[in-house]
Amino acid sequence: MPSYKFTYFPFRGLGEPVRLLFHLADCPFKDERFSFEEWGAVKSKSPMGQLPILGVDGLEIPQSAAILRYLALKFGFAGKTPEDRAWVDAVVDRFKDFFVEFKKFLVAKRGGKSEEEVAKVVSESVVPAMESYFKLLNGLLERSKSGFLIGNSITYADLVVVNNLETLRNFGFLNASEQPKLTALLEKVYSQPGIKEYVSSRTASDF
Ligand SMILES: N[C@@H](CCC(=O)N[C@@H](CS)C(=O)NCC(=O)O)C(=O)O
Incomplete structure (x- = not known):
């Protein structure tokens, strides 16, 4: 094993979806967590100037979605058919579209903007983006026989979506009574062997 x-x-x-994937696959890995100072010292030598980075026997792979797809293909969580794999990629790409809008909220909130400025970002960017994103996710779950987003078993799309749903829940954008299907997905993923133990012991973080 590498x-x-x-x-x-x-x-x-x-x-975090990458960490969840390693735990789901029960595959040992070194979970290295840099402070911003530690990162600043090595950023210029990194492949694309950003984290995350996966090291595989010394080879460095950048970009969160590329890392997830690479590992999920190896571990069997990328979708069982070519069509499922295409849809898994499509859902992750759709998440990235949503995240462009949601990130504006995180930047405003953490950047010390006033309550009014944060509220403006929420109403102009987050709420409209969340409506169409949630509509897609709910539609997939309505048609799902497995309770996961794509196909008959868990994929890395579930991990990406659930990790972000937890962030949305932490900031008050998701509640169980309004979004029962999304909340059920979150609980289902967090109850998977390997993930369950990791989630119950990890240090909590808002985002
Ligand atoms: N498209 C990249 C985005 C990576 C990204 O935005 N990384 C941020 C943290 S979430 C980062 O490295 N920030 C520090 C920096 O840019 O120096 C991915 O999905 O991996």
Whole structure:
């Protein structure tokens, strides 16, 4: 088995789905978490100037979605058919579209903007983007026989979506009574062997 090292910051962000995938697959890896200072010292030598980065026997692979797709194909969580794999990629790409809008909220909130400015970002960017994104996810779950987003078993699309749903829940954008299907997906993914133990022991982070 290759030696895996996964490097990201000490929060969930774009890195946590990869950590969840390693735990789901029960595959050992070095979970390296850089402070911003540690990252600053090595950023210029990194492949694309950003984290996360996956090390595989010394080879560095950047970009969260590329890392997830690479590992999920190896571990069997990328979708069982070519069509399912295409839809898994499509859902992750759709998440990225949503995240462009949602990130505006995180930047405003963490950048010390006033309550009014944050509220403007929420009403102009987050709420409209969330409506269409949630509509897609609910539609997939309505048609799903497995309770997962695509096909008959868990895929890395579920991990990406659920990690972000937790962030949305932490900031008050998701509640169980309004979004029962999305909440059920979150609970189903978090109850998977490997993930369940990891989630119950990890350090909580808002995002
Ligand atoms: N498209 C990239 C985005 C990566 C990204 O935005 N990384 C941020 C943290 S979430 C980062 O490295 N920030 C520090 C920096 O740019 O120096 C991916 O999905 O991996």
